[in-house]
Amino acid sequence: MDKYIYDASNGLWYELQGDYYIPCLTLPAEKxxxxxxxxxxxxxxxxxxxxxxxxxxxxxxxxxxxxxxxxxxxxxxxxxxxxxxxxxxxxxxxxxxxxxxxxxxxxxxxxxxxxxxxxxxxxxxx
Structure with missing residues (x-):
């Protein structure tokens, strides 16, 4: 299984954690x-x-x-x-x-x- 996958329908990358893909989310940086x-x-x-x-x-x-x-x-x-x-x-x-x-x-x-x-x-x- 790939470590990272991209879902074009929502524009998110996912990272493999154990048996599950978890979205790679980050908080927006403040100016x-x-x-x-x-x-x-x-x-x-x-x-x-x-x-x-x-x-x-x-x-x-x-x-x-x-x-x-x-x-x-x-x-x-x-x-x-x-x-x-x-x-x-x-x-x-x-x-x-x-x-x-x-x-x-x-x-x-x-x-x-x-x-x-x-x-x-x-x-x-x-």
Whole structure:
């Protein structure tokens, strides 16, 4: 038996694996490979666990990396914007940082935690 055969009706090559011919399939290459940081990785994990069909569709179409990079960028921008707005609204300023650094750190940690939860709810786990 031949190691490889070609089926003209569907345009696929098949490779002999034991007693069966298995299609030789590859994923399409993405045009550019953008870096994906924390937010993109978390959304990827969410898709793998809870939205399997969306994940597989993006993966097989070659659009997963661009999609995750876009989500990552949106989440990062939203996080910075929310932290800045909340800090301004609550009076957490550079003056407070100079006068009472421990209070400033505590309040900024609280603000970041709240902003993180909003980003999770609005972008990552949606």
């Amino acid at each position: 550019e490979n953008k870096p994906i940081s924390l937010w993109g990785q978390r959304h990827k994990h969410y898709l793998q666990e809870h939205k399997r069909t969306v994940y597989i569709s993006l993966l097989t179409s070659g659009k997963l990396n661009n999609y995750l990079a876009d989500i990552d960028e949106q989440a990062t921008e939203m996080m910075f914007r929310l932290v800045e707005q909340m800090a301004d609204k609550e009076g957490v300023t550079e003056q407070l940082k100079v006068e009472n650094p421990m209070l400033w750190v505590g309040r900024m940690n609280e603000i970041q935690a709240r902003a993180r939860e909003i980003v999770y709810a609005d972008i990552i786990y949606k």
